[in-house]
Amino acid sequence: MYESHVQVTVVCCRHHGLQIRTRSGGHDFEGLSYVSYVPFVLLDLIHLRTISVNIDDNTAWVQTGATIGELYYRIAEKSRTHAFPAGSCPSVGVGGHICGAGYGTLMRRYGVSADHVVDARLVDVNGRILDKESMGEDLFWAIRGGGGASFGVILAWKIRLVHVPPTVTAFKVPRTLEQGASALVHKWQFIGDKLHEDVFLGLGIQADSDHNGKRSIFVSFVGHYLGSKEKLLQLMEQSFPEMGLKKEDCIEMSWIKSAVYFGVHSPETNLNLLLERKFPIPPKSQYSSKSDYVQKPMPKNVFKGILKRFHEIDEAEIYMHPYGGRMNEIEEFAIAFPHRKETCDHEAEIKHASWIRELYNYMTPYVSKFPRCAYLPFKDIELGHKKNGTATYLEAKVWGHKYFKYNFDKLVNVKTKVDPNDFFTNEQGIPPLPSLAEAMA
Structure with missing residues (x-):
């Protein structure tokens, strides 16, 4: 062509x-x-x-x-x-x-x-x-x-x-509700966008059932650091010791890896x-997706309400991505993309549109307002x-x-x-x- x-x-x-x-x-x-x-x-x-x-x-x-x-x-x-x-x-x-x-x-x-x-x-x-x-x-x-x-x-x-x-360092650490996932997510709101700018610590919320049909909700903390695992562990211990990141959780590799x-x-x-x-x-699938921006931490009970909804349906996911660092330094009008000083963004995906609409409505009091913002690539x-x-x-x-x-x-x-x-x-x-x-x- x-x-x-x-x-x-x-x-x-x-x-x-x-x-x-x-x-x-x-x-x-x-x-x-x-x-x-x-x-x-x-x-x-x-x-x-x-x-x-x-x-x-x-x-x-x-x-x-x-x-x-x-x-x-x-x-x-x-x-x-x-x-x-x-x-x-x-x-x-x-x-x-x-x-x-x-x-x-x-x-x-x-x-x-x-x-x-x-x-x-x-x-x-x-x-x-x-x-x-x-x-x-x-x-x-x-x-x-x-x-x-x-x-x-x-x-x-x-x-x-x-x-x-x-050398960079990556990790993925799951935590269940029984392991205090709700409290960890709440704390993450206060530190995710304030960590060293070489650290990216996002999270995903999912639900799964074992072979006996017992339902479990877990939060996966996903991290990337531009440096060695030793330095990352020091930074995490200083800022987020509650997560309990261990050396064996971390994998050193090249950036392309x-x-x-x-x-x-x-x-x-x-x-x-x-x-x-x-x-x-x-696998071939169809799903609905919505996005939001959070400008201040949400109350702890809000996350309990979110996690409770995961008991209701299969194949639902929420991803949260921290901003901060260099994002805070760039003006909203520097290029057409304006979302800079938000704490984080949320992306929810689900096969059942009615469930995600109800969650979207539930989140209304706790996300950005005037306007309620969205991320263009997650078209809605x-x-x-x-x-x-x-x-x-x-x-x-x-x-x-x-x-x-x-x-x-x-x-x-x-x-x-x-x-x-x-x-x-x-x-x-x-x-x-x-x-x-x-x-x-």
């Missing part, structure tokens, strides 16, 4: 009045990158996946159809001490990941993926290929965390690599699996969407402020300038402002 193929597709679809859905990895949680309620053309960028790593100047060009795993692998081919701050699911496409911000275990040290974009190549509504200079400052700002599919077709990103030590570890939780996995677009291979169509393919500014503001806070207004202005007729659209896309004639009609 060549970049010119994308240009021709855009021009042709615009001429014939057909919508485009652009897919890089196919991980859109609501399927908005590959389905539509109207006739459309699927522009699949799976074969636009060249990666060129330049260790001498600490950069790489990566085409939008490459996966995170492929990017990690190609970086590691050139250097043991270079990395890129992105997610832990290797099969996710680079294009959509960076457009939505892209967070992972390095974000407390280096910020999100989009913070490290230094140039880009994009096909605009007229079929032209633009780079950072020719697209202008505002459009370059918008595509970093603002959802690139509303503004054009991203062809490639030029990214700045970061430095990591030769840790990328595999957080995908399948095994440092012995063949690194070549990072090149597989279906890695890790899950229930936050609002375009009706019949269109939405006014006020209608789109309902979900736009949740994803982008007050950066939404600037995104609308950029959209109006570069795509006034809303050719690049989807059910939760950024809308343009109406022309003066339309506004007066």
